[in-house]
Amino acid sequence: MAMYFNTNILLLAFFAITGILFSSNNNMVAGQTCQLGDLQGLITQCAVYVKKNVPKMQPSPECCSVVQKVDISCACQKITKEIEQMVDMEKVVFVARSCGKPLAPGTKCGSYTVPPS
Secondary structure, X not given: OHHHHHXXXXXXXHXXXXXHHHHHOOOEXXXXXXXXXXXXXXXXXXXXXXXXXXXOOOOOXXXXXXXXXXXXXXXXXXXXXXXXXXXOHHHHHHHHHXXXXXXXXXXXXXXXXXXXX
């Protein structure tokens, strides 16, 4: 139980940091504001699918519903090495693809480069 609680706190911290990055540093991408979208939904619906050191799983319909509302390529621009220590970037790309929002091969997501499909 304590391990599960600590993992959830770690993931909450990750998404809180991500939220701070996005709210305080809106970059212009192709003339539009770069905004993350439903941060709380990502925490509650998708965190389990991008954790490190757990098996890769198909994301739930609820997670995919949230992913559909998020600007994934914008989010990738904000991924730091600290965030990559907590989240499996291959799983982030897998979840995005599984939810119908694939990143193009060669796209950088943090320091991770999306491989050819």
